Amino acid sequence: MNQLPKNKYLTFTLLSFMTGLLLMMAVHTQSAVLKSQGENKNKAIIDMIESLETELDELEQSISTTRAEIEAIESEQATAEENSETMQKMLSGLRVRAGLTEVTGPGIIITLEDNETGAAQAKAQNPNYFVPENFIIHDKNLLYLVNALGLHAEAISINNQRIVTTSHIRCVGTVIMVNSSRMAPPYEIKAIGTPEILEACVTASGEYKGLKAREMPIKITKEEEITLPAYTGSLSFDHTQDAIAK
Amino acid sequence: MWLPVLGLITGVLIGSMFTFTIPIVYAKYLSVSVLAALDSLLGSVKALLEDSFDSAILISGFFANMLLAAGLAFMGDRLGLDLYMAAVIALGIRLFSNLGAIRRDLMEMHHTRKALKQAKAGEVNDETQQ
Missing domain, CATH: 1.20.5 (Single alpha-helices involved in coiled-coils or other helix-helix interfaces)
Structure with missing residues (x-):
C-alpha cells in the first residue's frame, strides 16, 4: 500500500x-x-x-x-x-x-204636511178666493228647510231619499221630486247633528217662520238616534279629474 | 492512507461552512449522486486494500455512477416512476457488500501482519538461539 x-x-x-x-x-x-x-x-x-x-x-x-x-x-x-x-x-x-251608506246618529226629524184642515176651512169660508197652493207644501219649502239645516247637519234625508252632492229638490207638476224620485206628504226631513243646534237652525229660519205663519202643520222632534238611508242613485264623475293628481 | 479520509472531512467541513444549495427541484438527484459517490469511495477503499486500485476506474466510476443515479432519478420523475429507488437500492447493497469486503480484507491483513510478526519473532529467536 x-x-x-x-x-x-x-x-x-x-x-x-x-x-x-x-x-x-x-x-x-x-x-x-x-x-x-x-x-x-x-x-x-x-x-x-x-x-x-x-x-x-x-x-x-x-x-x-x-x-x-x-x-x-x-x-x-x-x-x-x-x-x-x-x-x-x-x-x-x-x-x-x-252618503253611500246607511247612517245613524242623534238628530232631528221635521215633519211637514199639507194644511188640509186649513184648506178645507178656507174653501168653506170663501171658496172664491180659495188658493189651494197656499195650503200645500212646495218644493221650495223643503229646499229652504234643507238649506237652513245645511251648515250644521252632517247628513240629511227627505222621505228616505238621502241628500248628497248631486241631489236636487224640484217641483214637477203636482209632485215634489227629490233625487228624481217622487215625494208624497207627509214629508219627513231627517238630519243628523246636534239636535238643539239643528232645531235652532230650523226655527230661526225664515222658511220655518213663514210656514208657521201659514199654520202649516210642521213639527220638529229631537231624537237620540235616527237612521238615514244610503244614497242609491248614481254618482258619476266622467269629466271631473283631480287637479292636484293631474 | 488517511489522506482520503482527511479529504472527506475537509469537504464536509467546507460544505457545512459555506452551505451551498442547489435548486430544490434537483435535491433528489443530488442525494442519489452523493450515494453513488460514497459507493465509489467505498469501492476504491476496497480496491486499495485488494491492491487493485486504479485511479482511472475510480474517476470514471465515480462520475458514471453519479450521472447514472441522477439520470435514473430524473427519468423516474419524468416517467412518474420512483426509479431513483432502483439506484438507492443497488447502491445501498453495493455499499454493504463493499463494506463487508473491506472488513474482511482488513481482518485478513490483520491476521497476515500478526503471522508475519510471529514469523519475524521466530526468526529473531532463531537468530538469538544461534
Missing part, C-alpha cells in the same frame, strides 16, 4: 473531498426542501384558513344584508298593510261622508 503512487491518493482525496462537499450540499438542500415543504404545507393551510375566513366574512355580510332586506320588506309590507288599512278606513269614512 505504501508503494501506491502519490497521484492515486491525490485522486482519491480529491474525490473524497468532492463527495464530502456534495454530501453537505445534499444535506443542506434536503433541509431546505423539508423547510419549503413545511412552509408549503403551512402556507396551504394558512391560505385555506384565510380563504375560508374571507368566505365566512362574505357569508356573514350576505346574511346581514339579507336580514336587512327581509326587515325592509317586512316593514314595507307592514306599511303597505297599514296603508291599505288606513286607506280602507279613509274609504269607508269617505263613503259615509258621501
